[in-house]
Amino acid sequence: MFRGLIPFSNGSRDVENFFEKMFEDHFGFPTLSTGMKVDIKENEKEYILEAEIPGANKEQIHIDYQNNYLTISVENINEVKEERENYIRRERKVGKSSRSFYIENIQHDNIFAKYENGILKVVLPKDENHRKRKRIEIQ
Structure with missing residues (x-):
């Protein structure tokens, strides 16, 4: 039964995803989410x-486990020139992204x-x- 991994995301990101799915821009391309896409198997x-993390190198990716939370964060620090070019669409961004998951009953080492x-x-x-079940006798 899947109970060990519970994703947490920024609530405002959920609202943004809702609107991204509803609307397309005036060029007819669906708006793509900037969030990290994750599949979890058990x-x-x-x-x-x-996790899909395209365009990054492993030095830009950080994984931390603390207090039963696994956090994956990416800092895309690639230089982007802000010259006035004739962009029709610009989706590649510089910045940080992270996802956290509550995970219990794992061998963190x-x-x-x-x-x-x-x-x-x-x-x-x-x-x-940790997963072994023990029945407690009531006295």
Whole structure:
């Protein structure tokens, strides 16, 4: 049963996503979300989180685990020249993005991450000792 990973996002981002899906710009292209897209899989031994982070290098990606929260943050510091060019559409941005997930019952010392071809893969091994159920006798 999937209960260990609960995504948290900025509430204003949810509202923005709603409007992005409703409206298209006047050139007919759907507006793309700037948020990090994440897939989460679970098997008996681990959770596997895969995040789309195109255009970054691994030095720009930070993964922190603290107080049962896994946070993935990206700081895209690529230089963007602001010369007045004839842009019709400009979606590539400079800035920060992050996603946090509440995760319990994992072996935090054995978290593994790999970044390849714009996809960050984070493997979170489950803590089998923590998952054991114990019935408490009432006296």
